[in-house]
Amino acid sequence: MSPTGHDLEGVRSELRRLGYLDHRFERFLLQDALRPRQPARTLLLLTAKVGLLSGLALALALALALAVANGNLTASPLDLIPLFLHLFLPISLVTGLAFLTLCGAIVVVIRLYHVRRIEALSLAMALVAGAGVLAFALRLGREVLAEGRLWQVGGMVLVTPPLIYLLVKLVYNGLLTLVGGMSGYIRSGFMAPKAFTSECINVLTSSMTSAPSPNSLLVWTHMGGKVTNVAQDATSFWHRNARFLWEVKAIWPQTDQTVQNVNWAYELGENMAPHSIGAYCNYIDPLLHNWPAEFYGDNYKRLLRIKKAVDPENHFRFQQSIGSPFNPDAAVPPNGPNLAPLYRTFLV
Numbered sequence: 001m002s003p004t005g006h007d008l009e010g011v012r013s014e015l016r017r018l019g020y021l022d023h024r025f026e027r028f029l030l031q032d033a034l035r036p037r038q039p040a041r042t043l044l045l046l047t048a049k050v051g052l053l054s055g056l057a058l059a060l061a062l063a064l065a066l067a068v069a070n071g072n073l074t075a076s077p078l079d080l081i082p083l084f085l086h087l088f089l090p091i092s093l094v095t096g097l098a099f100l101t102l103c104g105a106i107v108v109v110i111r112l113y114h115v116r117r118i119e120a121l122s123l124a125m126a127l128v129a130g131a132g133v134l135a136f137a138l139r140l141g142r143e144v145l146a147e148g149r150l151w152q153v154g155g156m157v158l159v160t161p162p163l164i165y166l167l168v169k170l171v172y173n174g175l176l177t178l179v180g181g182m183s184g185y186i187r188s189g190f191m192a193p194k195a196f197t198s199e200c201i202n203v204l205t206s207s208m209t210s211a212p213s214p215n216s217l218l219v220w221t222h223m224g225g226k227v228t229n230v231a232q233d234a235t236s237f238w239h240r241n242a243r244f245l246w247e248v249k250a251i252w253p254q255t256d257q258t259v260q261n262v263n264w265a266y267e268l269g270e271n272m273a274p275h276s277i278g279a280y281c282n283y284i285d286p287l288l289h290n291w292p293a294e295f296y297g298d299n300y301k302r303l304l305r306i307k308k309a310v311d312p313e314n315h316f317r318f319q320q321s322i323g324s325p326f327n328p329d330a331a332v333p334p335n336g337p338n339l340a341p342l343y344r345t346f347l348v
Helices: 003-018 025-030 039-070 077-112 118-146 150-180 198-208 225-229 255-275 291-310
Strands: 183-191 217-222 244-252
16 A cells, blocks of 8 residues: 555544544434435434334343343343343334434424524433433332342343443434434635624624524634734635634525525625625535635645645545535526535535
């Protein structure tokens, strides 16, 4: 393997260590959310996956706990197999229905309240599920302890914590997959000093008060300070002299609202263009015309040279990666015949 190949393999290993190339059950859950939107089908598949995985873990643990509680584990260990099979289907159905109930609850909360911390809400729901399993385990443990079988209680103490952790993690990732099915589009812009005028304020206030989705929001970041202590050409980040960074996030739950919400965010960006001096590269915008200059300024030519030296075979690429020829037409409005750039931001 060439030195470049060794370097790339090292990068891949580090990405795997950090979890960015994770192929465990999180990807198993998420793979349906990355397909073309079919909400009912996706939700049913997600419920089935969570139910089956939870049923597998709970049925196995419960079968083992019942065998221990009845004292016949050592006498006839093969009885665990029919006991597991007997418990698996009803437990899978119950956990699947319970997960579907949690999905309904989280959707209702999102619709009724402006939730900013989706992760915290999903974790709270998952902890409720874990608390239910813990309550059942404590009740079973008291019964076994009342009969004086201390070693069996010790076995339950060892098995219950990892089981609850697995269940909470599974439900948490499942709920995040449900929420992750929402659609979004982001525009951003850096503002020079003294660009925050009354006209700019009017654009932002009128746009935000007319947002078609209550889930959409505006993020406002102050620049300046130590950011300006580094030269513009010292790193890939060019816009060090900006005073503010605005980011509008259009977020909506139904696919039939795509054009309406994209139009709104796109128009806000166009109206803010006279007050902006570029866009933030970490807020990828597939509809942004002349994105190399908007994202990277005068640093783009140097980044092209680095890209050719470090990744000559273009392994790390996507629609707006360094060296990509893609450039959307500024004259075509987002409600034109083709919104395909919005759906081609994955690695190819």
